[in-house]
Every structure is written in C-alpha cells, then in structure tokens.
Amino acid sequence: MANRTIMMMVGPDGVGKTTLLATMYHELSLMNDLSDFEFTADEDTHLDLQEAYQKLSKIITQPTFTPTGSLLKGTAGIIERQFEILFKGKKELDLVFCDIAGGLIRAKETNPDFEDFKNKLEKAVVIINVIDGSALVEGDEALLTEKNEPVQIYDLLLPKLLNDQNHLLLFVITKCEAWLKNDSRQKELETAFETRYEIILKLINQFENVVGVLMPVKTLGCVEFTHLLEQEMIFVRKPNLQFKPENIDQPLRYALAFALLQHHQNRSQWNKFVRWIWNEDVAFQKALTEFAEARSHTFKIYGNPSLIEVTK
Amino acid sequence: MVVKSVALCGAAVHTRETQSGQDYDWYVKAGDMQLFDKIEEIYRIALRDISGEVPKLAVIIHEQRIGFLIGDMPSKRMDHGKRVIYDTLYLEFDLLFSRCVLHAAAVLLLCSKHAYQPHEQHFTLYAEEFFSNLPETQLLQKTVKLPIVNKQPNFNLAPIHQKKLALFSDPINRNRCARHLIQFTPSGNSGFSFISTGRLKLEKCQKIAEKSQESLFLTLSSEVQSEINLNKGKFYLRKFFVKR
Numbered sequence: 306m307a308n309r310t311i312m313m314m315v316g317p318d319g320v321g322k323t324t325l326l327a328t329m330y331h332e333l334s335l336m337n338d339l340s341d342f343e344f345t346a347d348e349d350t351h352l353d354l355q356e357a358y359q360k361l362s363k364i365i366t367q368p369t370f371t372p373t374g375s376l377l378k379g380t381a382g383i384i385e386r387q388f389e390i391l392f393k394g395k396k397e398l399d400l401v402f403c404d405i406a407g408g409l410i411r412a413k414e415t416n417p418d419f420e421d422f423k424n425k426l427e428k429a430v431v432i433i434n435v436i437d438g439s440a441l442v443e444g445d446e447a448l449l450t451e452k453n454e455p456v457q458i459y460d461l462l463l464p465k466l467l468n469d470q471n472h473l474l475l476f477v478i479t480k481c482e483a484w485l486k487n488d489s490r491q492k493e494l495e496t497a498f499e500t501r502y503e504i505i506l507k508l509i510n511q512f513e514n515v516v517g518v519l520m521p522v523k524t525l526g527c528v529e530f531t532h533l534l535e536q537e538m539i540f541v542r543k544p545n546l547q548f549k550p551e552n553i554d555q556p557l558r559y560a561l562a563f564a565l566l567q568h569h570q571n572r573s574q575w576n577k578f579v580r581w582i583w584n585e586d587v588a589f590q591k592a593l594t595e596f597a598e599a600r601s602h603t604f605k606i607y608g609n610p611s612l613i614e615v616t617k
Numbered sequence: 618m619v620v621k622s623v624a625l626c627g628a629a630v631h632t633r634e635t636q637s638g639q640d641y642d643w644y645v646k647a648g649d650m651q652l653f654d655k656i657e658e659i660y661r662i663a664l665r666d667i668s669g670e671v672p673k674l675a676v677i678i679h680e681q682r683i684g685f686l687i688g689d690m691p692s693k694r695m696d697h698g699k700r701v702i703y704d705t706l707y708l709e710f711d712l713l714f715s716r717c718v719l720h721a722a723a724v725l726l727l728c729s730k731h732a733y734q735p736h737e738q739h740f741t742l743y744a745e746e747f748f749s750n751l752p753e754t755q756l757l758q759k760t761v762k763l764p765i766v767n768k769q770p771n772f773n774l775a776p777i778h779q780k781k782l783a784l785f786s787d788p789i790n791r792n793r794c795a796r797h798l799i800q801f802t803p804s805g806n807s808g809f810s811f812i813s814t815g816r817l818k819l820e821k822c823q824k825i826a827e828k829s830q831e832s833l834f835l836t837l838s839s840e841v842q843s844e845i846n847l848n849k850g851k852f853y854l855r856k857f858f859v860k861r
Contacts (some may be wrong), residue, residue: 317637318637318640318696318698319637319696319697319698319700348839349818349838349839349840352668352669352816352839353816355670356668358669377700378700378701379633379641379696379698379700380639380666380775381640381665381666382641382661382665384666406640406641406801407640408638408640408641411638417661418661423715432755451638452637526626605744
C-alpha cells in the first residue's frame with residue numbers, strides 16, 4: 306500500500322486557501338515537465354477543483370475598475386482533497402491536501418472539528434500558511450491579526466515542530482499583485498513579512514527539522530489592492546491586466562518535491578535493498594532531481610535549507 | 618407553489634455572522650429537537666462542504682420523530698470577505714406528519730433547477746427570519762409551510778427495494794427516490810435516512826448507512842456509476858474486488 310502524506314493549508318478565512326489550491330492544481334495539470342512523475346487528482350477532487358477554477362476565471366467577465374469580492378464559497382469544516390503521485394505509472398504516494406475553514410485555527414476544544422484538525426496538523430509534513438499580502442503590508446496590527454493571525458499560527462506550529470519529523474513550511478502570499486510589479490515593491494513585501502512574522506521565523510531558526518520558503522504568488526493576476534476604506538481592503542478588477550495566475554505552480558512543486566524526498570529517505574531497509582538490486586533508486590533519484598530543478602530558486606529560504614536540497 | 622402548514626417541534630439554522638471570526642455554526646437551535654445530534658453528524662459528514670449543484674437535502678426518521686434538512690441555500694447576507702453566506706435549515710416534526718415531510722422532500726427532488734429556486738428562497742427566508750430574531754427564537758413559530766406534491770414521479774421507473782443504497786444523482790434516480798419517499802411508510806422504531814448531496818464518497822455513505830436500518834443516498838461521486846448496494850457484506854466485498 307502506498308504511503309499517505311498529509312499537507313495542511315492554514316490561514317484565517319478569506320485569505321484565499323481554496324483559491325490557491327484550485328489555481329495551483331489547474332496550473333500544474335497544464336505542465337508536462339514533471340519528469341517521470343505523474344500527479345493526479347482523485348476524480349471527485351478533480352471535478353471539485355475544476356469547478357472552483359471555472360468560478361474563479363469568471364472574474365474576466367466582471368466590469369473593470371469595480372470592487373471585487375470573493376468568487377468562491379467559504380469552507381465550513383475540513384475538506385480532504387485527494388491526489389496521488391505515480392512514478393513510471395506506478396503509485397508512489399497518496400497525498401491529502403487538507404483545506405480548512407479559516408476559523409479552525411482559533412477553534413476551541415468544544416468545536417467538533419477541533420480534534421480532527423489537530424490530528425491532521427500533527428501528521429502534516431507540509432504546512433502551507435496562506436497570507437493576505439495587502440493586510441500584511443498596509444494593515445495596522447488589528448487588521449493584520451484579523452486577516453492573517455500570525456500569533457495564532459505560531460501557537461499551532463510550536464508543538465508541531467517539536468516532533469522529530471522534517472517539515473516544510475510554505476508562506477504563500479496572496480492578494481499581493483500590487484507589490485509584484487518591481488523589485489522595490491517586492492522588497493517592501495518581503496520586509497513586511499519578516500517584521501510581522503518575526504516570531505515564527507525565530508521559531509523556525511531554532512529547529513533543524515524545519516525549512517520555510519516565502520512565496521509571493523499571483524492567484525488571479527487581474528485584481529489589485531487599491532486602498533483601505535474603514536479597515537476594509539478594497540480590490541478592483543484592473544482593465545489592463547489579464548486573468549493570468551503567476552508562480553502559482555511553485556508551492557505545489559516545492560510541496561511535492563519535499564514529500565517525495567521524505568518518502569524516498571524514509572523507505573524501509575528491505576525496500577531500499579530491493580530497489581538497489583533492481584537499480585530502481587538511480588532512476589528515481591534522477592527523476593526527482595529533474596523534478597526539483599523545475600522549482601524556481603528566487604524565493605527566500607528560512608531555517609534549514611538542506612531539507613529541500615535534492616542532490617544527484 | 619402549493620404549500621401546507623405543518624406543526625413544528627423544533628428548528629435549527631446553520632449559518633455564519635457577517636464579521637470576521639464568527640464562522641459557520643448552528644447559530645439557532647430552538648424547540649424540542651430529539652434528532653438534532655443525528656442530523657448534525659449527517660450534515661458534517663455528508664452535506665457540509667460537498668461540491669456539486671444538486672439539491673442538498675436530508676430526511677431522517679427515528680422513533681416518533683422525523684427531521685428534514687435543506688442545505689446550501691444562498692442568503693442575501695455577505696460575510697467580511699464579501700462572500701455570500703449560505704444557510705442550512707433543519708426542521709423537526711412529530712412522526713404523525715411524516716407524509717407531509719416525505720412529500721416535501723419528493724417535491725424538491727422532482728423540481729427542475731429553475732423550479733427549485735422559489736422553494737429554496739421560501740426556506741431561506743424562513744431560516745433568515747429565525748436567525749435575525751435570535752433573542753425571540755425561543756418563541757418558536759408553531760408551524761412551517763411545506764410544499765405539496767403537484768407533479769407525480771414516473772411510476773414506470775424501477776422501484777427501490779434495497780435497504781441501503783447509493784444512487785448516482787441524475788434525473789432518473791432523483792425520480793426513483795421521490796417515488797420511494799412518496800410511498801414510504803415509517804415502521805415502528807426502525808431508523809431511516811435519505812440524503813441527497815453532491816460528490817460524497819462511498820466510504821462516507823457507508824459510515825452513515827451503518828447507523829440506520831434503511832439508508833438511501835443520491836450522490837454525484839464518480840465512484841457511483843448508477844447504483845451501489847451499501848449492505849455491509851456486499852459493500853466490503855465489492856471494495857475488495859475493485860482494489861484488485
């Protein structure tokens with residue numbers, strides 16, 4: 306039976322977790338440079354994410370310069386999105402992406418979903434913290450807390466990072482199109498992240514088993530933050546910009562490469578021996594290296610970078 | 618829309634407030650609800666966050682009560698992220714009114730997408746009224762108006778005989794289920810559940826079916842081509858062979 310790897314998406318409601326997952330999946334499904342690996346969704350997951358992507362792409366029909374709201378329905382509990390990775394047609398790993406209701410990150414023990422959430426978080430190898438970029442840069446402390454809750458995320462991560470398992474933390478910044486126009490704006494975004502997430506970055510640096518990657522992405526491409534109005538972030542549909550997600554495949558590429566690397570390193574002695582006999586390891590390692598090379602190397606890394614290095 | 622007033626024992630509304638941090642939950646629970654824990658579990662497993670544009674309904678019968686749930690109803694309210702807030706309404710009745718409740722579920726199954734909307738709006742208004750009058754909710758409205766069957770199902774379609782069955786939610790199977798509900802006679806203490814939902818996995822259908830003597834599911838899951846017997850032995854035997 307193939308191994309089951311859990312990936313957990315965290316972040317308060319409305320930051321764009323489901324949007325990120327739907328666009329990531331769509332982008333990756335268009336790519337044909339996955340080496341000998343195949344990444345497939347369970348049929349129902351495929352239909353769900355395709356449906357969500359179609360709703361998102363309707364943004365192009367919205368009049369320009371008009372304020373935009375969310376295009377997807379909020380999540381109320383924990384949704385398990387199931388995928389598998391095949392190597393040369395044979396299943397290597399079962400992957401479960403847990404998409405959660407944002408409110409769960411501050412849920413009390415009396416919440417019926419709390420136990421399930423804690424269990425899944427405990428088992429998660431990759432944690433994707435989705436961050437609202439506009440609140441990160443422009444918001445005051447109250448707005449930052451409301452939209453991103455870094456302290457709550459710290460509280461969740463602290464007990465988790467104490468176990469021996471290796472972890473990849475992806476800080477995926479959404480709603481940041483306005484800051485990805487040039488280097489100085491991007492630097493502004495990065496500085497805001499490092500200042501306001503200092504508590505988490507310090508935590509990461511304390512452990513050898515954690516690596517963090519900062520990934521600003523464009524989930525829609527054509528919607529930009531314009532101004533704050535009574536503690537409300539106003540986004541508008543820009544006329545000169547297309548619906549064109551950018552860098553959106555990268556979180557998934559990093560997550561999959563890490564999951565495969567951990568899976569490969571944690572094979573049983575017997576399995577390693579059999580693979581050595583049949584020379585399977587060489588082919589796998591070569592494919593994994595090729596796959597990992599397709600990751601962008603422009604992202605800022607925190608913690609132990611050796612955990613995401615794939616060597617030939 | 619032809620409706621009939623039916624006496625109510627209790628009602629609950631699952632929704633969210635507009636402010637950040639006030640997430641989806643059962644904000645209203647009023648009256649005497651003996652089946653609420655059961656329906657709450659069914660809702661969590663089989664209806665909440667399940668994609669697919671089909672009627673999201675549940676009917677449960679246990680001892681002397683019948684519960685009816687209608688979910689995923691878009692309200693006029695928006696949350697802090699400018700997302701439409703969806704309501705789910707649960708109504709509980711004395712078993713004496715089982716015929717009215719089962720017929721109401723059948724009406725919703727027989728509706729076209731276009732005809733479903735007025736019914737959905739009717740129940741949404743009811744849910745919103747409950748929600749917006751929270752302090753007064755204790756003074757539960759004594760009756761609720763349920764739709765009456767005004768279109769017969771197709772009696773030429775194959776009847777449902779199995780006690781535990783998952784069907785793919787297409788117009789034919791919705792029609793078969795409507796017919797089954799119209800003709801269903803509750804008997805004594807035996808538990809019955811009917812659920813119409815989106816892409817719900819068979820594993821989860823099975824989990825619910827195990828807790829009821831009779832269970833009927835309409836699902837959009839790709840695991841169900843036409844229909845699958847959820848009888849425990851047959852289900853696991855099938856699973857064994859499918860894996861191989």
